[in-house]
Amino acid sequence: MEDRSVRFCVSLPESLLQELDHRVIKRGYASRSELVRDLIRELLVRERWEEGGDVVGVLSIVYDHHDKELTFRLLDLQHQHHVNVLCSTHVHLDHHNCLEVIILRGDARELSSLAVKLGGLRGVKLYELTKVSSL
Numbered sequence: 001m002e003d004r005s006v007r008f009c010v011s012l013p014e015s016l017l018q019e020l021d022h023r024v025i026k027r028g029y030a031s032r033s034e035l036v037r038d039l040i041r042e043l044l045v046r047e048r049w050e051e052g053g054d055v056v057g058v059l060s061i062v063y064d065h066h067d068k069e070l071t072f073r074l075l076d077l078q079h080q081h082h083v084n085v086l087c088s089t090h091v092h093l094d095h096h097n098c099l100e101v102i103i104l105r106g107d108a109r110e111l112s113s114l115a116v117k118l119g120g121l122r123g124v125k126l127y128e129l130t131k132v133s134s135l
């Protein structure tokens, strides 16, 4: 079904409109509408993650693969949560460092907790969970 666009009027303080227009230019949007649409989508994604429900997330982890115990734990945790792990990609960044990108799907709270568990493992140098909605 086509999701048709509807026009509506919004009243804003002039200073806020200037801020909006500044971001339209800075982010390279074609129009105010494009930016407002994306801002609303960002808000919906954030709310979904806060309130719980089915979401998709991308967890990026950088770690040293020489730590065999860590490599085992990373794999073991992913197997324990295989329902949530859609796929993962491993890149050998250099002699020591590996980047693992894991695409997750499931309840927002479960994914947040899994991200903290994986990212918090001793030896993980950095991790970041990108919150994407399944909308």
Ligand code: NI
Pocket: 065, 090, 091, 092, 093, 097, 098, 099
């Ligand atoms: Ni590697």
